[in-house]
Amino acid sequence: MSVLRNVMLPWSEKFASVMLRQVGSFQTSIPHARCCPWQLMTKQAFASSQPENVVYAGPSQASPKRVTLRTLRTKYANQEPISMVTAYDYPSAVHVDEANVDILLVGDSAAMVVHGHDTTLPITLDEMLVHCRAAARGARRAFLVGDLPFGSYEVSTAQAVQSATRMLKEGNMDAVKLEGGSSGRVSAARAIVEAGVAVMGHVGLTPQSVSVLGGFRPQAQVADEALEVMQRALALQGAGCFSIVLECVPAPIAAAVTKALSIPTIGIGAGPATSGQVLVYHDLLGMMSHPHHAKVTPKFCKQYASAGKVIQSAIQQYRDEVASRTFPGTAFSPYKIPDAEIESLARELRARGLEDIAKAVEEEAQRQKTHA
Ligand SMILES: Nc1nc(=O)c2c([nH]1)NC[C@@H]1CN(c3ccc(C(=O)N[C@@H](CCC(=O)O)C(=O)O)cc3)CN21
Numbered sequence: 001m002s003v004l005r006n007v008m009l010p011w012s013e014k015f016a017s018v019m020l021r022q023v024g025s026f027q028t029s030i031p032h033a034r035c036c037p038w039q040l041m042t043k044q045a046f047a048s049s050q051p052e053n054v055v056y057a058g059p060s061q062a063s064p065k066r067v068t069l070r071t072l073r074t075k076y077a078n079q080e081p082i083s084m085v086t087a088y089d090y091p092s093a094v095h096v097d098e099a100n101v102d103i104l105l106v107g108d109s110a111a112m113v114v115h116g117h118d119t120t121l122p123i124t125l126d127e128m129l130v131h132c133r134a135a136a137r138g139a140r141r142a143f144l145v146g147d148l149p150f151g152s153y154e155v156s157t158a159q160a161v162q163s164a165t166r167m168l169k170e171g172n173m174d175a176v177k178l179e180g181g182s183s184g185r186v187s188a189a190r191a192i193v194e195a196g197v198a199v200m201g202h203v204g205l206t207p208q209s210v211s212v213l214g215g216f217r218p219q220a221q222v223a224d225e226a227l228e229v230m231q232r233a234l235a236l237q238g239a240g241c242f243s244i245v246l247e248c249v250p251a252p253i254a255a256a257v258t259k260a261l262s263i264p265t266i267g268i269g270a271g272p273a274t275s276g277q278v279l280v281y282h283d284l285l286g287m288m289s290h291p292h293h294a295k296v297t298p299k300f301c302k303q304y305a306s307a308g309k310v311i312q313s314a315i316q317q318y319r320d321e322v323a324s325r326t327f328p329g330t331a332f333s334p335y336k337i338p339d340a341e342i343e344s345l346a347r348e349l350r351a352r353g354l355e356d357i358a359k360a361v362e363e364e365a366q367r368q369k370t371h372a
């Protein structure tokens with residue numbers, strides 16, 4: 001009971017008594033505290049494994065206003081362009097969020113740009129969920145969309161709903177995206193929306209269909225195909241999608257689809273006439289500037305920086321400074337020890353017959369002083 005009282009200290013007496021009632025038979029099970037339900041309610045009291053100054057997910061300033069479906073609808077109604085960028089982890093999400101980008105997409109392009117696969121097919125739902133959770137921790141404002149990966153929604157509407165709900169429950173996303181507009185995909189989209197999850201559609205080049213498309217090729221370059229893309233987009237809108245990604249289609253086709261729909265289109269390689277634009281984080285940053293990677297960056301990607309070159313040269317410089325012993329030097333060796341302690345340590349070492357080691361200590365202490 002005394003242990004419990006300590007735990008309760010930050011809480012009011014009243015709240016504590018309510019909690020004690022709820023705790024009931026758990027009162028004596030402190031050693032099993034990890035599985036006690038009230039542990040969840042006393043996060044602060046149990047946070048002994050947290051550093052005092054939490055950097056990544058700690059208490060933050062007042063949160064900025066979140067982008068919601070209403071915000072997006074208003075932007076669309078006012079014909080204001082909607083911006084979307086992908087992110088896959090905490091730091092990339094912070095970058096995207098701080099730039100006031102409207103929608104943060106945790107894309108299955110992670111399979112390629114993060115995991116190094118040649119297509120988006122190998123990434124699993126469980127892997128996507130790890131990316132989603134990390135990205136969600138970094139985003140305070142952006143509307144969060146999680147990409148349903150290949151194999152997580154094609155089998156049945158039940159499978160689609162199950163995967164989509166996991167994206168919200170375990171991935172902390174606000175909505176999901178799925179690819180394609182065939183009847184099966186439209187049914188999946190409808191079922192997910194009916195389950196209460198907002199869905200973004202995706203037509204044109206759908207990279208998860210690379211097997212049947214025979215490569216990452218521009219789509220809808222003949223009238224028949226263009227009409228089909230438009231029909232699919234309309235069907236997805238009918239199923240309740242809040243927005244549709246249009247990938248790798250000629251600009252006039254994107255204009256037609258955008259005109260035909262009453263929900264926003266988000267273009268990538270689809271020209272300027274869409275309601276918004278999306279780019280992959282690594283592409284827009286020029287992260288893959290190495291010739292080995294340059295070939296996987298599509299032609300429609302504008303590089304707003306050469307981050308890859310900056311990173312490469314920084315690591316090269318670090319490596320050179322380690323090799324030449326320029327780093328860390330005294331400037332980056334911050335931990336000091338008083339002279340008296342050095343003398344005492346050297347004395348102890350000599351008393352144990354360790355003359356060489358005592359010398360090493362004294363020499364380095366001297367070097368630190370002369371280069372300070
Ligand atoms: N880094 C990256 N950026 C993306 O935009 C992106 C991914 N990865 N992975 C998932 C999909 C695949 N995407 C791609 C990939 C390549 C092309 C591309 O290079 N297309 C060529 C035509 C290739 C052909 O005809 O075979 C082009 O000329 O644009 C287009 C879209 C878009 N998505």
Ligand SMILES: CC(C)C(=O)C(=O)O
Pocket residue numbers: 086105106107108109110147245247268278279280
């Ligand atoms: C390219 C965007 C739209 C995407 O689907 C992804 O990043 O996976």
